[in-house]
Amino acid sequence: MLIPNHPDDERLAALASADADATADAELTSHVASCARCAETVTELGALRAALADLPDLRPHRPLRLLTDATDAADAPAPGGADRLARWVRRVFAPVVTAGAALAMVGLVGTTAPLLGAGAGGAAPAFQDAAQESAGGADAGGEGVAAPAASETDERNGEEGEVMNLNTFDDRQVEAGRDGDALTTLPAERSPWPMVLFSGVALVVFALLLRWIVVPRAG
């Protein structure tokens, strides 16, 4: 609590600095001359100033670039610009990489989740059916590849399935391949997730490249 009779502390600080307006203030100086508390404040502030004026120089924590690099930069067409750019890149590097990685992760999850779901719910049973039905006769490899088409065709053709399997293998493989492509690529083309994944990866790669190019290596 400030006692009304005492001058404001800032006035005392001004007196301690020997500011002209404070030293010329007769009321202030006479109060300080007769008030032990205020006189102590002024003395302490004066001692504090002296201590501050006596603070030593401080040694850098790492060697500084003194001239060679500095003047090379100074002589460059855009002096200081490279340094400023490097500092800016250093500052934005971590947030950009984090954002890119997050984007890539979201894109990856978005891209793979529907495929995994389709794999678990649709393609796998069809593959198993085909494998079971063709296990009896067809020794030609490739049922796995031809699986989705093979399962339906075999059911329709009954005993002839084996012959059909052998004779029409190539055509059906192509057909099945086409079907397979359609199954896997159509949703992916419509989905935005691969683009998100690509953008995230591109952002990370771009940030890494920029840092590598712009920021000078320690050494």
Place this chain on the structure above:
Amino acid sequence: MTDAPERSPGSRTPPLPDEAAVIERAAAGDRTAFTQLMDHYQSACYGLAWRLLGDADQAADATQDAFLHAYRAMRSYRGGVFRSWLLRITANASYDILRRAQRRPASPLPDPEEGAPELPDPVAVNPVVEATKSELYRHLEAALQVLPPDQRTAVVLCDVYGMDYNEVAAMTASALGTVKSRIHRGRLRLRELLAEHRELFTG
């Protein structure tokens, strides 16, 4: 916040013995002479930058920026105390970084505890006096870093580096009255912060 700086031996850097001649050569474009000057005064510049910024890396950046500015301005150097001239350039470079940092609220404020420089034991000329001084420096540096940036800047420039009110006002683009008020409030705050260690500076 990174490593705290060490106290440079011999308190404040004195002028070079043949400083006028070195300055003349540097002003004429002699890189070796300029390097000699920067090497000699780097602790002075770094100390100022560290006290204004409270961060070792930013202080190193500011000091190097100041060297660049000094190199460019060397030809137009018109005499006066070289150390003061160089410190003004360093203060401007540091203040630029400080202003940019203040515009970005995300930038971390210096931690006063970590920011306190670890001063090595002084040479044992007078162990009692030197140890007391070292202790005082440590507390003063820590207290300075607790001040709000505006007050810290004003107190450091005026009280630690002896700039006058007008210089500080011009450098910080502030009114003279504002600068005075910042200095006074800063000193009062320092006094409060150092209340427990009063005996160190009132001795």
